[in-house]
Amino acid sequence: MTFKVAVIGCTHAGTAAVKNIATQYPDAEITVYERNDNISFLSCGIALHVGGVIGDAQGLFYSSPEELARLGVVTRMRHEVLEVDVQAKTLRARNLENGEEFGDTYDKLVVTTGSWPVIPRMEGIGLENIQLCKNYGHAREIIARAADAKRITVIGAGYIGIELVEAFRDLGKDVTLIDNMDRVMAKYLDPEFTALADNELKERGVQLALGRTVEGFRGTDGKVREVVTTDGTFETDMVVLCIGFRPGTDLLKGQVDMLPGGAILVDDYMHTSHPDVLAAGDSCAVRYNPTGEAAYIPLATNAVRMGTLAGLNLLKPAVRYQGTQGTSAIKLFDWNIASTGLTESAAAAAGLNVQAVLIHENNRPEFMPTYDDVMLKLVFEAEGGRLVGAQVMSKADMTQAVNTLSVCIQNRMTVQELAFVDFFFQPHYNKPWNLLNTAGLAAMKRLDETENAALTEQERMEPGTERADARTSDKYGVA
Numbered sequence: 001m002t003f004k005v006a007v008i009g010c011t012h013a014g015t016a017a018v019k020n021i022a023t024q025y026p027d028a029e030i031t032v033y034e035r036n037d038n039i040s041f042l043s044c045g046i047a048l049h050v051g052g053v054i055g056d057a058q059g060l061f062y063s064s065p066e067e068l069a070r071l072g073v074v075t076r077m078r079h080e081v082l083e084v085d086v087q088a089k090t091l092r093a094r095n096l097e098n099g100e101e102f103g104d105t106y107d108k109l110v111v112t113t114g115s116w117p118v119i120p121r122m123e124g125i126g127l128e129n130i131q132l133c134k135n136y137g138h139a140r141e142i143i144a145r146a147a148d149a150k151r152i153t154v155i156g157a158g159y160i161g162i163e164l165v166e167a168f169r170d171l172g173k174d175v176t177l178i179d180n181m182d183r184v185m186a187k188y189l190d191p192e193f194t195a196l197a198d199n200e201l202k203e204r205g206v207q208l209a210l211g212r213t214v215e216g217f218r219g220t221d222g223k224v225r226e227v228v229t230t231d232g233t234f235e236t237d238m239v240v241l242c243i244g245f246r247p248g249t250d251l252l253k254g255q256v257d258m259l260p261g262g263a264i265l266v267d268d269y270m271h272t273s274h275p276d277v278l279a280a281g282d283s284c285a286v287r288y289n290p291t292g293e294a295a296y297i298p299l300a301t302n303a304v305r306m307g308t309l310a311g312l313n314l315l316k317p318a319v320r321y322q323g324t325q326g327t328s329a330i331k332l333f334d335w336n337i338a339s340t341g342l343t344e345s346a347a348a349a350a351g352l353n354v355q356a357v358l359i360h361e362n363n364r365p366e367f368m369p370t371y372d373d374v375m376l377k378l379v380f381e382a383e384g385g386r387l388v389g390a391q392v393m394s395k396a397d398m399t400q401a402v403n404t405l406s407v408c409i410q411n412r413m414t415v416q417e418l419a420f421v422d423f424f425f426q427p428h429y430n431k432p433w434n435l436l437n438t439a440g441l442a443a444m445k446r447l448d449e450t451e452n453a454a455l456t457e458q459e460r461m462e463p464g465t466e467r468a469d470a471r472t473s474d475k476y477g478v479a
Contacts, residue, residue: 013281020311063437
């Protein structure tokens with residue numbers, strides 16, 4: 001059966017969708033519209049490239065127009081789609097090389113237009129050396145301009161901002177990190193973890209300017225020289241904006257259902273509210289499993305999964321999307337950090353009644369020649385103990401523990417179940433009570449203590465009651 005498929009955008013979600021459509025439906029006529037001159041760029045590797053860890057940026061591409069052509073895909077590079085009419089199933093595009101405009105039709109439309117950095121409207125934003133950090137072109141610009149910059153300011157203390165700060169410090173630059181939150185990586189980590197990260201950055205010579213908002217920029221000879229904030233002015237030779245992303249969905253506004261911020265709403269099979277339009281990746285909202293609500297969480301991992309599903313479910317529902325926990329990780333100098341689901345503060349803001357436990361445990365037995373402290377936090381519902389979030393931080397690489405906890409959250413497991421999951425023991429890697437078992441036991445103890453505290457003194461002391469003389473520390477083998 002021959003039918004026409006138009007795909008708008010070809011980074012993570014688009015590349016995954018196109019490959020699967022071409023494989024599933026060899027007779028499909030697939031046309032890709034991409035306004036850049038490359039596809040499939042792993043933007044998460046920009047900081048590694050800037051810092052010199054990755055010498056050849058070509059390694060950050062995992063597909064190409066040539067590969068898609070071998071699959072029979074027509075890839076129109078440097079083409080921007082100007083408008084889409086989902087009712088008429090038409091689109092209009094412009095060739096950015098020669099300005100030519102033309103129309104096209106489709107039977108199925110896959111929208112993988114991704115996201116774009118938030119660019120604040122403020123005085124001096126157009127000055128030279130104020131850079132974005134998203135695509136291959138941005139990476140080349142950052143590297144070229146950083147070569148002559150002694151003082152670099154990074155605005156935004158999320159993962160991308162933190163990674164760039166480390167890269168610039170490794171290059172010997174004087175780095176200032178500005179954020180309107182009072183701690184770094186606040187979206188991903190609770191204060192116990194960010195305090196360690198803040199301290200590490202300071203010890204590495206990074207100037208932290210937190211809890212203040214950028215109001216504008218000043219320059220000389222057209223180049224940025226100062227960043228003006230609500231609490232001080234900072235001299236600089238270069239600025240990199242890392243303050244977040246917005247979905248690139250203007251083409252479909254008013255034509256499909258979206259969140260107020262513009263993220264496209266899709267069902268479990270990547271279909272939008274229009275039956276012949278699918279969407280995936282950073283242009284979409286996702287089902288956030290800790291809350292069960294649709295949320296905007298632009299991550300490459302989500303994009304690849306959603307793009308693959310868009311291809312598999314193009315004509316009919318086949319494989320269901322399982323939602324996301326927003327699982328992510330970062331390496332900060334010697335620290336390995338990962339998180340999944342809700343932080344304790346985010347859970348409270350979402351209206352969930354939660355409790356949390358924070359444990360310190362060595363990653364393997366003390367009789368081994370070396371071992372490292374691991375800090376692990378679980379966030380769970382106060383009623384029933386359902387896991388909704390976790391964070392880990394250690395000099396040892398314990399980040400895979402968070403992948404395991406992500407699966408637990410996705411499957412709506414409780415801390416009681418986590419406490420007795422079957423994990424292997426081998427002294428090179430862990431202890432007889434696995435770190436996650438230990439955390440589950442500690443969470444069970446916390447729930448028990450809370451229940452006991454809620455009982456009246458009479459109930460606690462009445463002989464024969466179920467809770468009388470409870471000794472949770474003995475009961476669960478944790479102090």
